[in-house]
Amino acid sequence: MQAPHVPILVLAFVVTLALGSISLFVGVSDVSLPALLSGTANGRAVEVLLISRIPRTLALVLSGASMAIAGLVMQMVVRNRFVEPSTTGTSESAALGFLVVTLVAPGWPLMAKMAVSAVFALAGTALFLRILRAVPLRDVLLVPLVGIMLGGIIGALTAFIAYRANLMASLLAWTMGDFSGVIRGRYELLWIGLACCAAAYVAADRFTVAGMGKDFTTNLGLNHKRVMTLGLVIVSLVSAVVLVSVGSIPFLGLIVPNIVSLTVGDNMRRSVPWVAVGGAAMVLICDIAGRLIRFPYEIPISVVMGVTGAAIFLYLLLRTPRHAS
Amino acid sequence: MPADQNIASMGGTRLSLRWSRPALVLAGLTVLALASIVLFMTLGAKGSWSFVLTFRGKKLLSLLLVAYSVAVSTVLFQTVTNNRILTPSIMGFDALYVLVNTAIVFFLGVGALTAIDSQVQFLMQVLIMVGFSSVLFRWLFLGEERSLHLLVLVGIIFGILFRSLSQLMQRMLDPGAFNVLQDTMFASFATTDPTLLGVSGVIVAAVTLVGWRMMHSFDVLSLGRAHAINLGVDYKRTVAIILVLVAVLVSVSTALVGPVTFFGLLVATLAHSLVGNSKHRYVLPAAVLLGIVALVGGQTLLERLFAFDTALSIIIEFLGGVVFIILVLKRSAR
Numbered sequence: 001m002q003a004p005h006v007p008i009l010v011l012a013f014v015v016t017l018a019l020g021s022i023s024l025f026v027g028v029s030d031v032s033l034p035a036l037l038s039g040t041a042n043g044r045a046v047e048v049l050l051i052s053r054i055p056r057t058l059a060l061v062l063s064g065a066s067m068a069i070a071g072l073v074m075q076m077v078v079r080n081r082f083v084e085p086s087t088t089g090t091s092e093s094a095a096l097g098f099l100v101v102t103l104v105a106p107g108w109p110l111m112a113k114m115a116v117s118a119v120f121a122l123a124g125t126a127l128f129l130r131i132l133r134a135v136p137l138r139d140v141l142l143v144p145l146v147g148i149m150l151g152g153i154i155g156a157l158t159a160f161i162a163y164r165a166n167l168m169a170s171l172l173a174w175t176m177g178d179f180s181g182v183i184r185g186r187y188e189l190l191w192i193g194l195a196c197c198a199a200a201y202v203a204a205d206r207f208t209v210a211g212m213g214k215d216f217t218t219n220l221g222l223n224h225k226r227v228m229t230l231g232l233v234i235v236s237l238v239s240a241v242v243l244v245s246v247g248s249i250p251f252l253g254l255i256v257p258n259i260v261s262l263t264v265g266d267n268m269r270r271s272v273p274w275v276a277v278g279g280a281a282m283v284l285i286c287d288i289a290g291r292l293i294r295f296p297y298e299i300p301i302s303v304v305m306g307v308t309g310a311a312i313f314l315y316l317l318l319r320t321p322r323h324a325s
Numbered sequence: 326m327p328a329d330q331n332i333a334s335m336g337g338t339r340l341s342l343r344w345s346r347p348a349l350v351l352a353g354l355t356v357l358a359l360a361s362i363v364l365f366m367t368l369g370a371k372g373s374w375s376f377v378l379t380f381r382g383k384k385l386l387s388l389l390l391v392a393y394s395v396a397v398s399t400v401l402f403q404t405v406t407n408n409r410i411l412t413p414s415i416m417g418f419d420a421l422y423v424l425v426n427t428a429i430v431f432f433l434g435v436g437a438l439t440a441i442d443s444q445v446q447f448l449m450q451v452l453i454m455v456g457f458s459s460v461l462f463r464w465l466f467l468g469e470e471r472s473l474h475l476l477v478l479v480g481i482i483f484g485i486l487f488r489s490l491s492q493l494m495q496r497m498l499d500p501g502a503f504n505v506l507q508d509t510m511f512a513s514f515a516t517t518d519p520t521l522l523g524v525s526g527v528i529v530a531a532v533t534l535v536g537w538r539m540m541h542s543f544d545v546l547s548l549g550r551a552h553a554i555n556l557g558v559d560y561k562r563t564v565a566i567i568l569v570l571v572a573v574l575v576s577v578s579t580a581l582v583g584p585v586t587f588f589g590l591l592v593a594t595l596a597h598s599l600v601g602n603s604k605h606r607y608v609l610p611a612a613v614l615l616g617i618v619a620l621v622g623g624q625t626l627l628e629r630l631f632a633f634d635t636a637l638s639i640i641i642e643f644l645g646g647v648v649f650i651i652l653v654l655k656r657s658a659r
Contacts, residue, residue: 145474
């Protein structure tokens with residue numbers, strides 16, 4: 001049953017790899033194969049490749065894959081198709097945490113700041129789940145609606161603090177996903193995202209079971225609460241890591257798993273590789289497009305993602321009228 | 326629930342000499358609104374009165390126009406869509422206005438903006454906005470029956486789409502053109518755009534005149550589509566006219582202070598719960614007065630007492646978000 005998908009998955013992987021190599025060669029500075037091979041006297045092309053292009057491409061692949069996986073895990077744990085870090089208040093809480101730690105302890109290393117941001121993200125998500133529990137009748141669409149609003153409230157709080165502390169410009173930079181600033185030494189935290197993806201793959205079966213409800217999970221002898229916590233920790237860590245390194249990327253975690261589940265189905269063990277590859281490809285395409293549309297200037301990925309992501313989300317929402325309740 | 330209440334209160338005429346609750350509420354709000362206006366004009370004034378009064382007077386006028394447009398457009402929109410959660414700004418109409426503006430500069434060039442008189446240009450933008458928003462509204466509301474949650478979610482995502490598209494176009498403009506666009510478009514409560522005061526005033530007056538003559542059909546419309554048609558309202562025509570009014574008012578307020586997502590929801594919700602019934606001749610003025618108290622009073626408080634200048638919109642977004650979640654949760658708990 002799994003067999004027919006494998007060749008296509010390999011194909012998708014190859015396509016993503018090709019996109020990655022395109023990303024290596026797109027930019028203002030001339031980094032082309034001839035320039036690299038000719039070994040010109042100053043070796044500038046090699047330098048640009050090593051310091052800027054390779055880190056940027058790695059950052060794209062890592063954050064794309066891990067954000068998409070975070071969305072998938074979140075959808076399993078919350079049991080709703082339309083949630084992801086930016087529709088549950090998670091990303092906004094991470095930004096609040098990062099702002100608070102920047103104000104209180106500006107001297108801390110980035111790793112510690114990221115950890116604080118992740119704790120805030122976890123707390124924000126927990127608050128979201130707490131509010132959801134207060135709703136007796138759970139409409140599929142009510143969940144993301146409440147999440148977006150909660151995100152708005154937390155965002156307003158963050159904006160207010162940033163405004164009082166004269167940090168509005170920094171806040172804008174964090175919330176706006178942009179890969180143009182990625183160079184060697186400024187993206188390595190994103191490897192944590194890869195670790196989270198691996199954890200999600202290992203625990204995939206548990207999440208699939210948890211996606212079927214609390215009673216079913218308990219009946220199969222799993223600790224439902226522990227699976228939930230693991231999922232939320234993965235989601236919070238990924239959101240914080242991506243936010244701190246490149247800024248938030250809206251909708252990615254929502255559209256990629258949804259498109260994958262339309263074709264591959266809901267068994268998480270099978271969909272994890274698809275979602276990871278799809279997320280990486282999506283981010284690569286959007287970033288390359290952002291670099292090319294207004295060459296030699298760049299358009300931040302959060303803008304490109306905002307347009308494509310919102311359009312695809314609308315399509316998913318209005319696709320069939322079966323959501324009418 | 327509101328339908329039964331309406332029919333009941335429309336049938337029986339009240340002949341008591343005591344002030345009714347809506348009248349009391351309106352009187353109280355009028356006093357509050359006047360007090361905030363007086364404080365806004367006088368508090369902390371130094372130097373020549375003629376300068377202070379004209380300087381603050383312009384700002385006051387824009388705030389009044391915004392309060393009026395947002396309150397009236399929100400209440401009317403809620404009447405047409407027959408619910409208390411959707412508002413034009415939640416459905417992304419503000420963002421649509423910004424998008425229309427950006428698209429004009431993007432496709433026609435800055436020349437188009439600077440060559441035409443700013444008031445004529447504003448009228449053009451309003452016209453385009455009316456066209457686009459009617460298409461969007463018709464597609465979402467007058468086609469198949471959709472659930473309220475779907476509509477709200479779709480509206481919010483449309484808002485994000487419009488905002489992202491505007492950002493994309495703004496990034497693709499050259500910096501000079503972007504500056505011109507920013508000057509004409511992005512105002513806030515603290516720095517309103519005074520050049521459009523005159524034309525906005527005329528537009529709002531015209532809208533009011535049209536709305537005034539239709540006042541009687543608003544109450545009938547709020548009973549829902551079936552009741553309204555049954556009671557002899559030309560449903561399609563009335564809804565079309567109201568939509569045009571709403572689009573015009575949204576354009577006016579967005580041009581003056583920029584997009585504010587939750588202000589309308591806040592004001593309309595409070596007005597409904599204070600007045601206690603859904604008759605438009607009470608709810609509309611109550612919403613307008615509340616808008617004035619919130620904007621003028623809030624701005625005075627923040628500027629003079631706390632010395633925050635541009636924070637009012639952030640506070641309104643925060644409160645509005647909380648009210649929205651409560652409304653949605655209450656609705657689904659029922």
